[in-house]
Amino acid sequence: MLRAVMIALLLSAGPAAAQSVAFGGMQQDRSAPVEVSADNLAVNQADGSAVFTGNVVIGQGAMRLAAERVTVIYGEGGQDRIKALQAEGSVTLVSGDDAAEAGAADYDVETGVVVLTGDVVLTQGRNVLTGDRVRVDIGAGTAQVDGRVRSVLQPEGN
Structure with a gap:
């Protein structure tokens, strides 16, 4: 689906205010534990x-989020219930064969929605899509790109 959307983007002239793309061909397992590793914790x-800082890597099921700094917001019930993650600095999100890079990301664990901002780059195989802001719904396997959108598509067989 991402290839079809990227081709449509490539064929349409001018900037895109909002485009939808596929991301992560899997369903998020919100019941899976969230594992965090980092150099420091406050x-x-x-x-x-x-607040985790330094080489932060967060995993839940098959999804991975890496950044320089991540703030974990706990919901009611304390540390047993993570409500949201706010990542800053060289953020990388990987879900299945898809990956995204950005300056910052806000991940709502309960809804499975990640909002990436700051020079966002989405990749699927050798295809690349960039934009100013990307909203990824991990559970639905979709993403919406806002702002100036640019795509690079590789023909099959290359």
Whole structure:
């Protein structure tokens, strides 16, 4: 589906205000545990958050999120319930064979929606799509690209 959308984007002239693309050909398992590794951790009991810094890698099922800094927002129930993740600095999101890079990302764990901002680059195989802001719905396997969109498509067999 991403290839078809990229071809449509390539054939349409001018900037795209919002385009939809496929992302991650899998269903997100929201019941899977969220595993976090990092160089440092600071916990704030007052606001119910934890800040991981340095080589942060977060995984849930087959999805991986990496960044320089990630703030974990806990929901009701404390550390047993992660509500959201806010990633900053060299953010990389990988889901199946698809990948995205951005300056920042906000991941709502409960809904499975990730919003990437700052020079976003989506790749699927050798195909590349860039934009200013991308909203990825991991559960639905879709993404919407906003802002100036550019795509590079590789013909099959190349």
